[in-house]
Amino acid sequence: xxxxxxxxxxxxxxxxxxxxxxxxxxxxxxxxxxxxxxxxxxxxxxxxxxxxxxxxxxxxxxxxxxxxxxxxxxxxxxxxxxxxxxxxxxxxxxxxxxxxxxxxxxxxxxxxxxxxxxxxxxxxxxxxxxxxxxxxxxxxxxxxxxxxxxxxxxxxxxxxxxxxxxxxxxxxxxxxxxxxxxxxxxxxxxxxxxxxxxxxxxxxxxxxxxxxxxxxxxxxxxxxxxxxxxxxxxxxxxxxxxxxxxxxxxxxxxxxxxxxxxxxxxxxxxxxxxxxxxxxxxxxxxxxxxxxxxxxxxxxxxxxxxxxxxxxxxxxxxxxxxxxxxxxxxxxxxxx
Numbered sequence: 001x002x003x004x005x006x007x008x009x010x011x012x013x014x015x016x017x018x019x020x021x022x023x024x025x026x027x028x029x030x031x032x033x034x035x036x037x038x039x040x041x042x043x044x045x046x047x048x049x050x051x052x053x054x055x056x057x058x059x060x061x062x063x064x065x066x067x068x069x070x071x072x073x074x075x076x077x078x079x080x081x082x083x084x085x086x087x088x089x090x091x092x093x094x095x096x097x098x099x100x101x102x103x104x105x106x107x108x109x110x111x112x113x114x115x116x117x118x119x120x121x122x123x124x125x126x127x128x129x130x131x132x133x134x135x136x137x138x139x140x141x142x143x144x145x146x147x148x149x150x151x152x153x154x155x156x157x158x159x160x161x162x163x164x165x166x167x168x169x170x171x172x173x174x175x176x177x178x179x180x181x182x183x184x185x186x187x188x189x190x191x192x193x194x195x196x197x198x199x200x201x202x203x204x205x206x207x208x209x210x211x212x213x214x215x216x217x218x219x220x221x222x223x224x225x226x227x228x229x230x231x232x233x234x235x236x237x238x239x240x241x242x243x244x245x246x247x248x249x250x251x252x253x254x255x256x257x258x259x260x261x262x263x264x265x266x267x268x269x270x271x272x273x274x275x276x277x278x279x280x281x282x283x284x285x286x287x288x289x290x291x292x293x294x295x296x297x298x299x300x301x302x303x304x305x306x307x308x309x310x311x312x313x314x315x316x317x318x319x320x321x322x323x324x325x326x327x328x329x330x331x332x333x334x335x336x
Contacts (some may be wrong), residue, residue, distance in 0.1 A: 053078070056099040063093070063102065068124075072107065073116055081124050092120050108283065115236070155321060156328045162335030163319065164310035165223050168194050175318045176311045180228065182288060183281035185251040185260045188226035197227045197333060198309040199324075200289045202234045203247050203263050208306045210325045212264045218334050225334070229260070232285040234305045246270040249278040296320045308333060 053069075056078065060066055064084040072079045076097040083090050094103040106117040172194045180186075180193035201208035220226055231248040247263075249271035254260035262269045271278060293303045304322050310333065312319045323329045 056095050059099065060093070060095060060102065073109065075107070075109070075116070077103075077107070079120055090124060092117065092124065108279075155323060156332065159321075159332045160314055161331050162223075163312040163314055163332055164195075164197055165225060165335050166313050168311065168313045168316070170316045172311065173316070173318050179288075179309055179318075182228075182230050182285060183252060184228050184230040184285065185254050186226065186228040187257055187260075188220065191224075191226040194311045194313070195225055196310070197225060198230060199227060200230045200232055200234070200285055200305060200307040200309075202232055202305050203250075203268070204235055204244070205305050207325050209264045211306050212261070214325060214330060215334070223335060229263075230285040230288070231263075232282055232289060232305070234286055234289060234303065242274060243270065245279065245282055246274045248282055249274055252278060252281065292320050 057066060057069070060069075060080050060082065064082045067081040067083060067090055069078055069080045071077075072094060078095045080093045080095065081090050082093050091104075094107060095101065096103070106115060108114065109116055172192075176193045179198045180196060182198070184198075186196065199208075199211065201211075215227060218225075229251055231251040233245055233248050247268055247270055250263055250269045251260060253271055253273065254263070289303055289305070289307050292309065293301060293307070306324055308321045308324045310319055310321075311317075321329065321333070324333060
């Protein structure tokens with residue numbers, strides 16, 4: 001009887017005693033794997049996440065003396081007041097959240113188009129860069145050495161009448177194709193890029209209004225030419241309100257020429273739809289103006305609207321021109 005009890009007991013306990021080490025080993029392996037994965041995830045989050053400010057400051061200090069810093073709204077960026085090496089004037093720069101990029105320029109809030117840089121400049125008593133000029137006649141009436149771009153008289157002397165007019169058989173420069181892809185209102189969408197005059201304008205600019213009125217007397221069909229109007233807020237926005245931007249963005253939804261013409265009337269129509277896409281479109285046109293002006297006249301030259309671009313069919317080169325409301329300059333573009 002005792003022997004029977006002895007033989008039954010091992011049979012029952014043998015399975016449990018031989019299985020426990022395997023379960024313990026399996027649990028141990030799973031715990032180790034989970035720990036390693038947790039470490040890897042933490043490393044990845046640390047690697048791609050924010051960098052400690054003292055590390056970023058050390059990097060920023062390699063560009064000059066750090067005066068102060070502060071968060072740039074809800075952008076995740078940091079604004080740095082810096083005295084760049086070799087200068088005695090303060091300037092504002094920006095670093096990204098991951099500390100991998102250092103940015104110089106004007107920062108806009110994509111959500112509402114608000115300029116985040118100008119208030120910082122005022123707060124730190126830093127003079128802003130030259131703003132776009134609403135009166136190209138005044139800008140171009142001063143010597144070349146003072147403005148960086150020629151007077152109307154010099155433009156006429158260096159140009160010929162009706163430069164963008166006529167047939168063009170050469171290769172169209174890529175920049176003309178880029179201009180044609182910019183957001184705006186094209187009066188005759190069937191016209192080719194090389195047969196189009198491009199105008200960057202601000203709907204508040206009186207000279208832009210004057211240019212529009214002057215072009216109403218042009219025989220577009222007879223001259224085989226059209227205009228694409230590229231709206232911008234080159235004259236700036238006030239108080240962070242979006243009415244100005246919505247006024248410019250109306251060009252994106254104009255139904256026809258008559259509807260678009262309301263832009264240059266006392267009516268001042270506003271875009272029914274205005275969001276990130278429209279804000280970015282206006283920013284693209286303004287960036288075009290600045291980049292083209294810098295390359296054509298130099299970075300120190302004032303920017304102006306209206307700014308006119310076209311393919312000069314006399315030499316096959318793209319051209320940027322100011323002072324388009326001057327009668328002599330107007331003839332260079334649209335002929336007699």
